[in-house]
Amino acid sequence: MTQRGGGRRGKRSDAHRDAAPLGPAEQYVKAKDTCLRLLTMRPHTRAELHQALVRKEISEEVADSVLGRLDEVGLVDDAAFAEVWVRSRHTHQGLGRRALAVELRRKGVDDEVAAEAVAAVDEDAEESRARELVRKKLRSMGAVDETAKIRRLVGALARKGYSQGLAFRVVREELRRVGEDAAELDDAVSD
Template sequence: MEVAREIALRILTMRDHSRQELAGKLDAKGVPEDVRDELLDRFEEVGLVNDESFAQQWTRARRSSRKLSKMAVRRELQTKGVDRDLIDQTLDEIDHDSEVALATELARKKWRSVHSLPREVAYRRMAGALARKGYSSSVVSQVLREVMDSDRGPYETGQW
């Protein structure tokens, strides 16, 4: 039990983990199932393993650092073994406007590197970058229209 506790604590010093994720890592280290389950129950009691806290922290981190969409974060939390209802509860806080704002931030950054390319090529590259982050086609088209049109001069847009 003591060895399993040391293994789990070492894993948790790197970053928080969901219960299922930590269980998988303990299994990979050869920790017996009964010892693993007892240890995880104890860690939940004392707050070292908390899937709700993990889901909220993971969502904030992935959206701020990687600019991932709600859908992409959902997939990541599912692979980490977080309960579907808990994922829904955590992601309910993200509305359409915040998705558009995050996608716009990402698109503006990408625009700086592709704005000199032909318009179709720039659009394609930016759309691909946003799609890889999990944004829907409706968000992508809305954001790209706004970002690309805001950089055009009055002669190009016909507003002179």
């Protein structure tokens, strides 16, 4: 099956590559359309949208103008994005506060805004979610020796962004709850 223009889908044609650069008015329309298309898929941070515009070779002035306008009308709100992101990733992915803060930073959310959003996950909620993760993992471990169980469970919580102290304490308590000794963790956890 041949395609119009002789090129493969997704490739820029020679005519596109050699076309004159877009003027500010055309760039504005292109930038606005790009942002609105991205925002219909899912919420994005201002930094994510800015990166998309840079990839589309939109000038800084036009990008700032479009993003400023989207801010004004409430379509770009990093604080609201961070709040929804934290709630979703904590609930559905089981991420701890540290991992959530790192993800928000990668998405370009200001540290202060990220800290405020992450603070919505209180210590009790974080501990409760860590327990759920450990219980789920314990059910699938079978007859693994105590040292391996501890290593795997603490490692799983660490990868999800839970602090070492919380991970050790939760693993010890959950192992004891199912009738296992967990004596190896007694020195690591101080009550």
